[in-house]
Each structure stands twice: as structure tokens, then as C-alpha cells.
Amino acid sequence: MSNEVKEALFSAKNMQSLTNPFSRNNPVIVQILGICSALAVTVQLKPSVVMALSVTVVTGLSNLILSLLRKGIPDRIRIIVQLVVIAALVILVDQVLKAFVYDVSKQLSVYVGLIITNCIVMGRVEAFALSNKPWPSLLDGIGNGLGYGVILVIIGFVRELFGSGTLWGVRIIPESFYEAGYANNGLMLFPPMALILVGIIIWVHRSKNTDLQEKE
Amino acid sequence: METLNLFIKSIFVDNMVFAFFFGMCSYIAVSKKVKTANGLGLAVIFVLAATVPINFLINKYILSPGALTWISDSFAGVDLSFLSYILFIAVIAAFVQLVEMVVEKFAPALYNQLGIFLPLIAVNCAIMGASLFMQQNNYPNAGVATVYGLGSGIGWWLAIVIMAAIREKVSYSHVPKALKGPGIAFIITGLLGMSFMIFSGIQL
Numbered sequence: 001m002s003n004e005v006k007e008a009l010f011s012a013k014n015m016q017s018l019t020n021p022f023s024r025n026n027p028v029i030v031q032i033l034g035i036c037s038a039l040a041v042t043v044q045l046k047p048s049v050v051m052a053l054s055v056t057v058v059t060g061l062s063n064l065i066l067s068l069l070r071k072g073i074p075d076r077i078r079i080i081v082q083l084v085v086i087a088a089l090v091i092l093v094d095q096v097l098k099a100f101v102y103d104v105s106k107q108l109s110v111y112v113g114l115i116i117t118n119c120i121v122m123g124r125v126e127a128f129a130l131s132n133k134p135w136p137s138l139l140d141g142i143g144n145g146l147g148y149g150v151i152l153v154i155i156g157f158v159r160e161l162f163g164s165g166t167l168w169g170v171r172i173i174p175e176s177f178y179e180a181g182y183a184n185n186g187l188m189l190f191p192p193m194a195l196i197l198v199g200i201i202i203w204v205h206r207s208k209n210t211d212l213q214e215k216e
Numbered sequence: 217m218e219t220l221n222l223f224i225k226s227i228f229v230d231n232m233v234f235a236f237f238f239g240m241c242s243y244i245a246v247s248k249k250v251k252t253a254n255g256l257g258l259a260v261i262f263v264l265a266a267t268v269p270i271n272f273l274i275n276k277y278i279l280s281p282g283a284l285t286w287i288s289d290s291f292a293g294v295d296l297s298f299l300s301y302i303l304f305i306a307v308i309a310a311f312v313q314l315v316e317m318v319v320e321k322f323a324p325a326l327y328n329q330l331g332i333f334l335p336l337i338a339v340n341c342a343i344m345g346a347s348l349f350m351q352q353n354n355y356p357n358a359g360v361a362t363v364y365g366l367g368s369g370i371g372w373w374l375a376i377v378i379m380a381a382i383r384e385k386v387s388y389s390h391v392p393k394a395l396k397g398p399g400i401a402f403i404i405t406g407l408l409g410m411s412f413m414i415f416s417g418i419q420l
Contacts, residue, residue: 032398035240036341079338080309087302095298110348113301117341119241191235192409199395199402206394214397 017128017140021147023209027120028151029202030212034120037111038152039194045168048156050104052149054093054112056142059121062086063141067129082125083116090115120148155197163188219363226367229416232342233375234409239342243376244401253380256337257373261366263337264346267311268365269358271304271347279303279351297351304347312338342372378408 027033034055041051065085073081094112097105105112115121124144129137160166162185165173173182187193206212232238239260246256277283279300284291316334320327337343346368355361382404391400
């Protein structure tokens with residue numbers, strides 16, 4: 001046990017729980033968690049980034065808090081305790097968003113509230129925080145939140161660029177293109193295209209990481 | 217007539233899965249077999265039809281601005297709507313727990329079919345999402361809210377059963393290796409979503 005206490009704050013193992021979720025163990029495309037919000041808020045880049053940051057804050061803090069509480073929570077009622085902690089954190093995030101970025105908060109509408117039922121948060125608490133120390137849990141939460149954020153930003157980037165020709169609200173595709181007959185891909189703005197994009201990202205990712213492919 | 221419109225609209229036009237991506241996690245994870253998909257779908261219908269009206273009453277009589285006037289006029293300025301997330305999720309989690317216990321006690325056969333899915337439902341975003349939309353849409357009374365919950369549930373059930381039926385067939389075909397499993401499931405859902413977009417043209 002004494003070895004664990006002496007373990008450095010940024011030891012290789014701890015760094016792994018921070019970096020693994022970016023690709024090898026990405027919450028969205030490998031664990032297939034938290035899809036609902038990943039798809040619904042990605043019509044534009046800005047809400048995607050805000051959502052990614054909010055989820056990172058919630059996963060990080062909920063992992064930290066529940067890891068601190070883990071020895072005091074009776075097993076039978078743990079789901080309710082987890083939900084209460086997560087819901088309280090989400091309320092905080094929601095109030096902060098309403099205060100500082102009101103327009104984005106309006107755009108995200110119910111999806112901020114749905115961070116509570118975002119399976120990434122619950123999943124990481126159940127799988128990691130309840131059986132690990134606070135510091136690695138915090139890193140794991142932040143890592144997973146950012147891993148989720150990477151996918152959100154990729155999808156948001158593609159959908160805004162091809163769907164409306166802008167990025168972060170700034171026009172990227174020049175007027176001369178439109179005059180030459182280029183048209184925005186309206187389908188990118190509709191929900192189904194987000195699903196297909198996730199499918200394609202999974203395809204590319206698993207072609208590179210063959211060990212993740214499903215066996216017969 | 218309006219209520220009937222809302223019912224049809226919440227099944228087809230505003231389908232939980234295809235229009236709002238609600239409950240995607242369990243939708244992808246549990247849609248491998250029609251039988252299990254059907255079980256989870258029915259459980260979702262039931263929980264949605266019950267929790268939406270409960271949360272409607274909570275919202276109307278406790279949470280919305282000035283809702284507490286039925287206790288005393290001095291509460292007219294109280295706005296508790298920031299508490300809605302925590303109360304809604306508590307109602308949902310408690311209800312799911314309750315249903316699980318009741319079903320286990322009185323209908324063991326049904327419990328064996330549904331039982332394993334019930335705990336999953338507490339964190340299915342479709343349930344929470346429907347309650348939040350109900351709050352946003354300001355339905356006039358609990359009856360309408362029930363109809364909305366029921367319709368959304370049936371829409372979700374329909375989506376997952378269609379998906380499971382397709383995936384049973386897809387498992388026999390030659391999908392590119394890297395696309396097997398979740399990859400192809402997402403693309404199929406996207407295509408299904410496009411076909412559900414035809415309903416959005418219906419004027420109700």
C-alpha cells in the first residue's frame with residue numbers, strides 16, 4: 001500500500017488514465033457512451049466547444065467528489081447518490097452558462113440538463129471513481145470529458161463548415177465560390193447526418209486500430 | 217383533436233431517436249435482437265407515460281414561477297425552476313426503483329423479461345429529455361402531458377424494434393470489418409432518420 005501513497009502525481013499510470021480516452025478508449029466512438037448530446041449540439045462549432053467544456057467539468061468533478069465519498073455510500077442506494085451529486089453539478093454548470101454565454105445556453109436548451117443522464121458521467125463514476133483514489137479519478141474524468149470533446153469538435157467542425165460555410169460564426173468559404181455554383185450541403189444541418197458522421201469516424205478509427213474491430 | 221395530433225406528432229415527426237437522439241446509448245447497445253429490444257421498448261413506454269405526468273404536476277405546483285401560491289399568497293414571487301433537474305431525476309430514479317420492486321413482487325414472469333432493463337432506464341436520456349421538453353412546451357394539463365409521454369415512448373419503441381430487425385439481417389451480410397457493430401449501426405440509424413424526415417412535411 002505504501003507504494004501507492006508514494007506514487008508521483010503525474011506517474012505513467014495516472015497520465016494514462018488522462019490520455020487513454022482520447023483515442024484508445026474514447027468514450028464516444030469506442031465505449032459508445034453519451035451519444036445523445038454529442039449529436040444534437042454539433043450543428044455549429046461554438047455550442048460544441050461549450051458543451052465539451054461543460055461535460056469535462058461535470059465528469060471531472062463528479063468523479064472527484066464521488067471518489068472522495070466512495071467509502072461512505074451504501075451499495076444499494078449508490079445510483080441515487082450519484083444522480084444527486086451529478087445533478088447538483090449540472091445545475092451549477094447550467095447557471096454559469098446562463099450567466100456568461102446566454103445565447104449558447106439557449107441554443108443548447110434541454111441538452112445541458114441531459115448531461116445528468118449522459119452515460120459518460122455515470123459510466124465513469126461506476127467504472128472508475130468508485131474503485132479508485134480521488135486524484136486518478138479526477139484525471140480519468142477530465143480525460144474522458146476531453147475525449148468526448150474531441151469527437152464533438154470534429155463533428156461540429158465538419159457540420160458547420162459544410163452545412164453553413166462558416167466556422168465559429170465567421171464565413172470561411174468565400175462568396176466567389178457561391179457565385180461559381182457552390183452550394184451549402186443542407187443535409188449537414190439535419191440530425192441524420194450527425195449519425196452518419198459518427199459512423200464514418202468509427203470506421204476510420206477502427207481501420208487504424210484493428211484490435212478494436214468486432215470479432216465474428 | 218389537438219391531443220391526437222400531439223400523439224401522432226410525438227411518435228413520428230418528433231421521434232425521440234431520430235429527431236433528438238434521445239436514449240442513443242441503450243438504443244445502440246440493446247438493438248442486437250428484436251426480443252430484447254422489444255422488452256426495453258415496452259419498459260420505456262411505461263416509464264415515460266408515468267413519469268412525464270408526475271413531473272408535470274411537480275413542475276406546475278412546485279417549480280414554475282409563482283407555482284406555490286396554492287400554499288399561501290406570500291409565495292407568489294418564488295421561482296424554484298432551477299431545481300427542476302434534480303427533482304425530475306429524483307422522481308425518475310425513484311419511480312424506476314419502485315416499478316422494479318412492484319414488478320418483481322407481483323409479476324415475476326414480466327420481471328424476468330423486463331427486469332434487467334429497468335435499472336438501465338433511469339439513465340436513459342429519453343426519459344429525462346421528455347420531462348424537460350414537457351417543461352419547455354408548457355402543456356395545458358396532465359392529460360396532455362401523459363399523451364405526450366405515451367407518444368414519445370411509442371416512438372422510441374418503434375425506432376428500436378425497427379433497428380433491431382434490421383441489425384438481425386445485417387449480421388449475415390459482409391460489412392467492412394472496421395465498420396462492424398456500432399459503426400454500421402450509426403449509419404443505418406442515420407438512413408432511418410432520413411426516411412423519418414418525410415413525416416416532417418405533414419401538417420397536423
